[in-house]
Amino acid sequence: MSRDFHAADDPFPVFESWLQEAGGTELNDPNAMALATxxxxxxxxxxxxxxxxxxxxxxxxxxNLGSAKAMELSSQPKAAAVFHWKSLRRQVRFRGTVEQVSAEEADAYYATRPRMSRIGAWASHQSHPLSSRAELxxxxxxxxxxxxxREPPRPTWWSGFRIVPISVEFWLDMPYRLHxxxxxxxxxxxGWSRTRLYP
Known part of the structure; x- marks a missing residue:
């Protein structure tokens, strides 16, 4: 399982496998990623x-479409992201262009969020100055x-972005830094082409 990315023709089945494994080993948020814009x-x-x-x-x-990351992606629709699963000593990097998801996709995901998270989307002016915690x-x-x-509908200023990767890199920790x-x-x-890399 740990080396199957060298035999795969498509990165997403490998990513799915690694993500599922991380779900059983990471203490919090195996779906957390560092997003660069x-x-x-x-x-x-x-x-x-x-x-x-x-x-x-x-x-x-x-x-929130008024957040710093959303504004940056709207002006320069490209991004990179990395998942680092310390418990598994693995990481996966994505680089690509960015597109906004459809209203239907955003509505469907918003409906799955806890009620207070949906209300929070209405209450927060994300990334903008806040005078005090009491104001929030x-x-x-x-x-x-x-x-x-009643159920809070999805705010028009809240939606999603998709990173459409041009590259996906898998990294597996190995002894003596020979990853x-x-x-x-x-x-x-x-289609995808695969290249092995020096560590």
Whole structure:
């Protein structure tokens, strides 16, 4: 299992296998990834977010469209992400272009979130200045009152982004820093080529 990326023709079945294993070994959030974007000044920006879905098209996360990362992705629709599973001594890197998910996809995921997370999406002006914790708590309380007795719909300013990878790299820790690595590169026909890498 640990070396099957050297025999695979497609990175996503391997990624799925590793993610499932991480679900049994990581204490918290095996779907956490460091997401790197570029701001308007050309400076890199990185933060940890949760991946909320994936398929053959790419990996998906959700956010407030007024957040820093959303604004950066809207102006420069490209990103990199890395999953690091310390318990398994593995990591997977994604690099690619970025597209916004459909309204139907966003609605479907939003409906699965806990009620308070859905209310929080209405209350938070993500990445914008906040005068105090009390201001946020008051905003949450106001939205709770607003949606009492009914389900909060998805705000128009909350949606998801998909990283459509042009490359996916697998890294496996090995003794003496002689790690096992391979990268998958997507061709113009949508197929993948695989290259083993020096550590």
């Amino acid at each position: 570029v701001d308007a000044d050309g400076m890199p920006d990185v933060r940890v977010v949760l991946m909320n879905g994936y398929d053959a098209r790419g990996i998906v996360f959700y956010t 708590e008051n905003a949450v309380a106001a939205r709770e009152s607003e949606f009492e007795g 096992d690595r391979a990268t998958f590169t997507r061709g113009g026909d949508g």
